Amino acid sequence: MSRLPSRELTRQERAAIRKQVTELCANYDSRDKLCCPLDCPCYMLHKWWTGSFCRYFQKSVLPVDPALESAITGEDTSLKQKTCPVCGSAYLPTTSQAYCSDSCRAFARRKSERERKRRIRKN
Secondary structure, X not given: XXXXXXXXXXXXXHHHHHHHHHHHOOOEEOXXXXXXXXXXXXXXXXXOEOOOOOXXXXXXXXXXXXXXXXXXXXXXXXXXXXXXXXXXOEEOOOOOOOOOOHHHHHHHHHXXXXXXXXXXXXX
């Protein structure tokens, strides 16, 4: 991530970060309201400025909301996302994957095989 000048987060950005941490972060313990690896209050819940972020949050939780990610980082992350041709969901591809999951890939493969065999039978 490129280093941008630090700025204050808007109220909506802070609320979105808190929501992502409490709902999606695997390191957050909602019962004790602690960051499990650090065994202290979560750093991201009380974040007011851009700049440094929890590495786990930045790599695993923030990409779930591309609009928030691009607003915070200043980078256009919509170009990284792809849409699955089978189910239509948006996902961040690892390597050059064309489908969001193994089940979508298997579904597309079965469909193309069916169509290919129909064409062969027709001729």
